[in-house]
Amino acid sequence: MGAIYLIRHGQASFGEADYDRLSGLGIEQGAVVGAELLRRDVRFTEARSGSLSRQRKTAETVLDWLGVKTPAKEDPRWNEYDHVDIVAHHGGGVPQNAADSRGYQRVLEGALAEWMGAGEDSPCAETWPAFRARVTGALEDLVSLLGKGENAVAFTSGGVIGMLAGQLLGHPEAGLLRLNRVTVNCGITKLVSGRSGVTLLSFNEHSHFDGRTSRLLTYR
Incomplete structure (x- = not known):
């Protein structure tokens, strides 16, 4: 059984001219989620990132914490709507x-x-059906690369994660609206792939932003 970790990017620069840039807080969030994955001793055989700046910078920060020298491969299918x-x-x-x-x-x-x-x-x-098709295709391709017991990570955005989680629960529209709304910056969603297909194991984990790091918890 393989596992796919979906990491939402760190806080972007909401309301500024260049929204697609991690804020200073967003960079800190990336370091914290990197430290959390290091604590879990997770090893990735495949790493993907959307082509948006906020996604790529989050990937760079997290993988640096994990000691991974090879950058995540860019795949614009992981981009947000x-x-x-x-x-x-x-x-x-x-x-x-x-x-x-x-x-x-x-x-x-x-x-x-x-x-x-x-x-x-x-x-x-890009229409809603087209968005669903490209994101689903990105996940299917990533899953196809995993061998038994291997892990992959994709650095993406809240709408992508919410839609996929909703789709795996049978309602992608509700996922985009209701789950997307509560995704936290640098939250972790975990999927597992086995004989029965892909299953949602956990959604929007963010205990790494409890206690001393609670000031870093943001939703947008």
Whole structure:
């Protein structure tokens, strides 16, 4: 049985001109999750990252803690949905506002629901069915590389993780909206692959942000 660890990226720069850049806090979060995986003595035979800067920097930070010299292979199929495009077409084009992150989250969730409901008819560059297909394909390809007892890691984003977790539980739409909402930066989701297929073993683990590191717990 193989295991796939899905790591959400560290905190990005919400509300800034370059959102796709890890904040200082995000870099600290990457170091903490790296230390947690080192404590667990997890060894990875395959490492993947989306092509977004926040995903790649998180991968670099974590793998450095694990003493892995080979960088994670970039695979844009692990990228997040394009929230700017989705909000532009389904949410009135409301911009990110660091002073009202909850307000933006409400707009985004409404836009995501409309985007999913539109299916292939959405005017967005990537539709909901296309998003599901590329993410599912990325996971299937990664699973196919694992031998017995081998582990893989993918550095990705909350929407990707929420959708996959929901899909494995039978409801990808609920996963994208409800599970995505509670994913923490640098949380750990673990999947296992065996004869019966891929199973969700744990979702959004974040005990590494308890106690002395609790100040590092963020959701966006």
